[in-house]
Amino acid sequence: MHAHTAEDEDFLTGRSGNFARKLEGIENLLALRSEGYLPHNVSLNAVINTRNYRSMPEYAAFYLRMGINDVRFNMIRTDACPDRGEELTPRFKDLSPEITRAVAANESRLRMHMSFGDLPLCVYPWEILENPVLAARVVGEARDLETWVSVFTAPKDLDTEADRFNWSAKKRSALKLQPEDPCSRCLRTDACEGVWRSYHGLYGGSELGPLR
Ligand code: SF4
DSSP states (O other), X not given: OOXXXXXXXXXXXXOTTHHHHHHHHHHHHHHHHXXXXXXXXXXXXXEEOXXXXXXXXXXXXXXXXXXXXXXXXXXXXXXXXXXXXXXXXXXXXXXXXXXXXXXXXXXXXXXXXXXXXXXXXXXXXXHHHTOHHXXXXXXXXXXOOOOEEEEOOOTTOTTOOOEEEEHHXXXXXXXXXXXXXXXXXXXXXXXXXXXXXXXXXXXXXXXXXXXX
16 A cells, blocks of 8 residues: 555556555455454555655554554665656655654654665664664564565466565565665675665665765
């Protein structure tokens, strides 16, 4: 669920009426949860993009009112739609203060499980990085379980190959990079997965900075 308004959700997913249908789906899941069928909770995952990155606290508050208490914001990657990369990808320098605003709103009022993913560590505001307890809650990769992905194929999937891979390893080796400048001077290259190649192709690495 990428937005909390019909206008943005329908635009981002390219389907008119999608927001209403998805809300109905969430309500169904919450009803199942209240009956005890979903003991591991219902969590929403939004891809951070230019239409939603300035309204993350409002997004979280909207779904909290529905009964959701766990949201994850993952940085967009546009390998599949490179022609729309600039239109949809916010700059890190603009995103970083919005993360501060979202985390502050959550810590002071919302009190949900709120985490972020697929962001270089150095993009997080220092208020988060210098607080290990807060960082462990907010930096998604610090709390994610190891994930294996299996790709199955059907006869019509002529362009797809069956595959099985570790998602984190695949991200590091094929989808992200740690540019020589500045990552060769960073002390946290082990903990950081780097930056999406699609982001680096658009905007370069000038917003990154080595962590000491
Ligand atoms: S400088 Fe590179 S390795 Fe260090 S946090 Fe930033 S992106 Fe990650």
